[in-house]
Amino acid sequence: MVSELNISEHKTPAKGNGRKMHPHKFTLWVAIASILMMFAGLTSAFIVKSNLVGWRTVTMPDVFWISTAVIVASSITMQMAVRAFRQRVMQQYRLLTAITVLLGLGFVVLQYMGFHELWKNNIRFIGASGAGQFLYVIFGLHAIHVIGGMVALVIMFGRAFFGRVKQYSPVPVEVMATYWHFVDILWLYLLVFFLIVG
């Protein structure tokens, strides 16, 4: 009883208590948790299924290693873009954003090439289940998240060039960068997952 009796006696109002996060950033983190749940669902489905009869493993085409390098590089350029924005070196910021978009595009193309190679190696949709079928779905969904990030980046890039209002708040850029690093780390997780379990 005591605890609820004292509720209205809190003298301190809803203070910052150290949580100074911008609501958009906070929202992004919750969204990231949500996206993670989807991939957790898929990878746990993968684990469940890999113990059943008729499971076929898959050898990862080497091109996925190149795409890994590309997306890691894009994360670095993204971070450099954030720094350039904070220092108001807008020329550099635009350049780095453009490079990030191109690297993202390169990543998606490389993923497509990886799928192509798998397809040539007779990993198909029809027929018995196996790691390959999951790979198409999981990597495909990841690529869609990268494409989503690219769309947002292009919009930001366009604003940096043609925006009528000058942007000084680093928050949108930082939110963008957090998302971009997230899809990067998500990719590393998926890669390691497929290397170990697949």
Next chain:
Amino acid sequence: MSDALHIQPEVGTSHGAHHDEHHVHHHKETFITKYIFSQDHKTIGKQFLITGIIWAIIGGLFSVLFRLQLGFPDQTFPILETFFGKWAEGGRIKPEFYYALVTMHGTVLVFFVLTAGLSGTFANLLIPLQVGARDMASPLMNMLSYWFFFMASVVMIASMFIQTGPAAGGWTVYPPLSALGEASIGSKAGMDMWIIAMALFVVSQLLAGLNYVSTILNMRTKGMSMTRLPLTVWALFFTAVLGILSFPVLLSGLILLLFDRNLGTSFYLSDIYIGGQALPNEGGSAILFQHLFWFLGHPEVYIILLPAMGMVSEVLSVNSRKPIFGYMAMLGSMFAICILAFLVWAHHMFVTGLNPFLGSVFVLLTLLIAVPSAIKVFNWLTTLWRGNIRFTPAALFGIGFVSLFISGGLTGIFLGNSTIDIHLHDTMFVVAHFHIVMGVASFFGMFAGVYHWFPKMYGRYMNNTLGYIHFWVTMIGAYLIFWPIHYQGLAGMPRRYLDKSVWVNFSQFHELDKMITVVSIIVFAVQLMFVFNFFYSIFKGRKVTTQNPWGATTLEWTTPINPGHGNWTGEIPEVHRWAYDYGKDGREFIPQTEPVGANESKH
């Protein structure tokens, strides 16, 4: 204050302009920006509510149709052929039509009415008003959430008009039935449209949930600490968290289903013969889908129930003129329910060949939910106890909710035991249980909310007399319909069957089934009366003349009677106390905005 107001300027700036206009009631908004593509949380809430009402009429009508079949399996109703053509040839509901009706009834009511229509309405309406914010953290995302729901609705409605009809494999869409178009006509194009509609629905729920969470955590007004929030806001917060973490898992399950259906993969399919033909699928697991589905499916139950619980807590406290009993216990039990909701999904799968040891773990976790549920019931009853109860329609529906939650919750204890479940699974007992505890109870919470906050939504009251008729007929009707169904289930009568008349031992239930059908028609008619009351009162209801018609303490009643976009005309009020100071120091109620007096007692 720093944090809460920190972000106010942002929202403030975007609406500042409108805001001044509202002062003089001189809108520059067009009809489209005000009522259609509105970013005002109150309008979006109303959009969710009215769309939900339309869906509820459709979903309810479907239940009346298949109840006709269950109650009068040997009779023909020529009018059905007039309306449904080949689906009811000769006035008799075809088996395919029956399954489509059952499937759509479940899908529509669980997702489109009791998820979008319930938490969509009241989270949008109440969160900013009760935490003291001008709007949601992102009004744009909020608007998109409604329009994704609208698109989902359009696709789902469209699926009912295609030649092969809508999805008909049950609202749980278990593969292999749902994965193979050859298996039933309800698994053809209608099933793909079902998946697309649900994917859009999930997007809508995620956009909404993100917004609710960040609004509650970031946009509370000065003084509004988390433990001063009304329980409605807490309930909606837990609801949003559940949705954010469980809907993506459903989406992943549905994506795999889409692949199995259209690209021939074997995620869920293995060793299947159809029409003597062996399919090439191998190594799939239909149980996998059930795991993914129920990982959402069980939290979904609480996504439906928690908003009702929160609103009932508020409505009962306001109308018994007493503080809510055990505020912290209410919070703790909602938190416990939220955690346990993720840990009990396999109790839907006791008879799928689940390892009995694993089953016993899930039995334990399932029965644990009885503890927070019982705490909540105790607190509602003690809130009512010796209260100065005003029996408004909202209060009656709140009390009705408690009654239904007790009755329906107790039968959950039977079903939660894996051994008893062997006898009861897939019988009408299950149908009776979840309809009472989650279906009707949540509807009662929703009705309580609609009657209670209608004055805030439209500046008018709903008609009380119609409200009382609505309550009593629905309350008595709900028990008359679902209580006997428990007996049918205990006797082993299976659910989902089109016609049970071939079993002699179920013939004892023929007259009972007729009674149930007749009562459901009456109850459905009374719901239409509620809809009439709702729309009539929007335009012709008695006008609200005071700012705080119920004498409530919470912030929504400090806004103008018809608040504009931005809610408060001046500054957002500061909060000085919790939301439940009723009957304190000889005063009937003390609003949250009133500073704590020097001589004030400590409750």
